[in-house]
Amino acid sequence: WQGHSVILLVPDFTGPCPVQNQLMHSSDGQGYSPSVPGSYSHQMPAKVPPHQASGQYNYSGSQNVSQLNNFQGPGQTLNRPPVAPFSGSPVQQTGPGPQVLPPALPNSAAISSAGGFPPGASPPVLSNWQYGQTPVSQPGGSQTSHLAQGTGTGSAQPPSSLSGNTNPPGSYQYAASPGGPPLQNSYMKPGSAPPPVTQPLTPLHPPSRPPLGPPPVGGPPLIRPSTLRATVPQQFILTLCLPLATPHPSPAPPNLKMNRSVGYSYPALPPGYQNTSPPGAPGVQTSALQYPDGSKHFHQPALGTNHLTASMAGLNLQQEGLKPVNLLQERNILPTTLLKPPVPNLHEEIQKLNCNPELFRCTLTNIPQTQALLNKAKLPLGLLLHPFKDLSQLPVVTSSTIVRCRSCRTYINPFVSFLDQRRWKCNLCYRVNDVPEEFMYNPVTRVYGEPHKRPEVQNATIEFMAPSEYMLRPPQPPVYLFVFDVSHNAIETGYLNTVCQTLLDNLDLLPGNTRTKIGFITFDSTIHFYSLQEGLSQPQMLIVSDIEDVFIPMPENLLVNLNENKELIQDLLKTLPQMFTKSLETQSALGPALQAAFKLMSPTGGRISVFQTQLPSVGMGALKSREEPNQRATAKDIHLTPSTDFYKKLALDCSGQQVAVDLFLLSGQYSDLASLGCISRYSAGSVYYYQSYHHKHNPVQVEKLQKELKRYLTRKIGFEAVMRIRCTKGLSIHTFHGNFFVRSTDLLSLPNVNPDAGYAVQMSVEESLTDMQVVSFQSALLYTSSKGERRIRVHTMCLPVVTTLSDVYLGADVQAITGLLANMAVDRSVSATLSDARDALVNAVIDSLSAYRSSVLSIQQPGLMAPHSLRLFPLYVLALLKQKAFQTGTTARLDERIFTMCQVKNQPLVYLMLMTHPSLYRVDNLTDEGALNINDRTIPQPPILQLSVEKLSRDGAYLMDAGSVMFLWIGKNCGQNFISQVLGVPNYGSIPQNMTHLPELETAESIRTISFISWLREQRPFFPILYIVKDDSPLKSSFLQNMIEDRTESALSYYEFLLHIQQQVNK
């Protein structure tokens, strides 16, 4: 993340804007105005502020009143629950006595309500994907826009098929525009005046120009000449923005000096500006302001020799990219360093400003001009996003005016064009907008009259402090509710010690401020609340045994201010693990506990963290075991769909009240993650899974939980968030992947957003992109920070449009394609069958390589030819087929498979790729050659090896990094030096069988090895366990299973797979 300077403009500014916003002046006095185009008026559901004067909860403002008709007000509280004074002694047993879980029932009965596709009744499914069109059957794992939409091929999709459940249509439509299709791209409330979307744009263009044609005259070509071909008008220009050369007003540096004027210049500053304070620059000292006098020109990137060289370089790159690779001949195609994403073929001045591919990535960095061309390429078009990633440098802008397109609400960005100093043209809808007065002043350069040098047009990633029109209620406080399974089974695992201790250790690091609230619920067959009321000498436990009709006793003291009640909270965390040690209660009332948690959180919104160790057995949401171990290998009839829609419905209720649920499943037994996971998926939560967690039997899992929980508790969090992804007119987004709920056409509801979540979307080319040289994509994430600020994080990416198939292949991003296909394959597994999904993955390779062979290659050669950009495609798809989510013929447990599918859906691409195709390094001969130096640490960078036992030598030691797990394989004849200097044991035979840690030794070898492994671990939000594997180790098979290129019992080797593909391609 380099190349962007930090422009921190009053970063922590939280008070009212010193410069009164014009929009606010025109508002109706309630802090925002629904009729003002600048408002996000329906982005948050209308909500009742917490603590109504009446003491009653009033849900009249939300759309899900009917869901809550069982809700009892607090007036009944004291009549019903037996209230036991908390004493730290064994809990009062009010539920039924210990019971044995019923034996697993045959699965046929369990799925009746799932509404999915029962085995044998699947709709006919094509074995390949129709890219750019809505899938044949609605996938269960992703969400398409489910409201009527004016554009998009998904419009025929009925709302009720959102996830194949049985909800009546309309039950969960949170859009604020009931009674009619929402205006596309409109933020208007129903009844308010429509924005000027439909105004014809033609008057703003010269009559000869097509309405949506390229921006007008002047400037250098945006795209490098090598791809421009003769068709690009010479006068084409995208933007007049230059990167900031210096933060001071000064002439452009020589190398950027214009050699061509755009044909107009600006008049001198009006005299009135010379000595007045510039508008809208809070935090900038006026005394330091200087206005250079005289007229200004827009400086253009020069097309000098440097650029010519760059173009030639691009040409070479292009030829390299087009060079076909015969995969059957070239065996060493895996790069020795991590594969870098392709660089879009844009003019370097534009590319310099483009969004970091770690945040925003497209499967095709050359966008096909038409859907027909996209169809021909047989590759999926889509975006992969990591929108809330932790960034070391993030420009934050505090400004009373956030400049957005009046028509499509796009945020001004580096890829807009300035027609002149007072007008800018939107790069998504091409509307010409006025530049607001405030925007004329650049607080970074302190120069007036340089709107194109504002940070908003110099940074593809930027964060705005949102003014009050972006709020429908005051920003919520951070609220954290922890829900703990304390059944006998849970206590047996010993997890509560780890969790409570980690929470105690990190209590002061929870993101928040003086408003932070916290609360706790525990449950077995009954639900236990904890009053942490100020003045109590110890926490008070309240037991609710009526799980059929859950109510909240004493609602006001269950979620309390963290700072003001810290001692009571610490007391509770210290005692909780001991409180239930004698419990014999085996039942689990997870569903009712979640209902209680939802009710408790509804007035504010916030985060629920639920820890569960078994299959829920009583009350709403009780589940029956559906796993049949003997069927694991067949890949048929496995239960990937939820067996009840209880968890999804509850999640949607949570989403409507800005509550997200994160699930920590710590279980040695089947817990039906397919059903339970819905609570997190639709509420924008996360799922963590610790298989066979046990504090004594599985100590590495304890360390993993500690480390990951620490990250979870202390990482950044955004509350009451919504995300919208926009793209240039002509492109259309139709399917979304990730954990969220699609609230209206393209608005993702994210009650919580965290920096470790990834998202993907599929797109199609709705209207031909004729006359367009580039298209842009913009994601905008509106959220409330833990400090109570409303912020908007915006990422914008610009990509060139191409007209030929070879250019489409040239720009293919094979990792992004693999990631998107993995998401699509999860959906296919759920909506159809696992084998359908596997077939579709294989066909994706066959179809694209066939199309390449028949339509691009001029000379037919023997072998299996692939474009250079796709040379790793068959390998990555084979890796997906061998990955836990999609593999067959293994003993992968059902919950493990489902969890891997959750990861595919929710992880940023970089982790998904590591999980799919691990990195293998030889580590017994690490050197400092080519090492990284970070903070006085030397980190060796060994080359990445192919995943084949052929690459292993018995006298070496190899590290396999598979993302959430690492294996250190020690060859039988591994050098004595490594064994003693790194492992700290005298010989191979004395390496312990279950070794999972490297001793920290004072040897150069040990320091290098540990430094490398720690560096790998530091770069991810989860903690990979390191297993040290010997030849006779039981984990050897897990290690070998990741050898993607080798043959396994049930899967082809890479070479066999290539032969299979070749056979199909040549058909």
Ligand SMILES: [Zn+2]
């Ligand atoms: Zn626009």
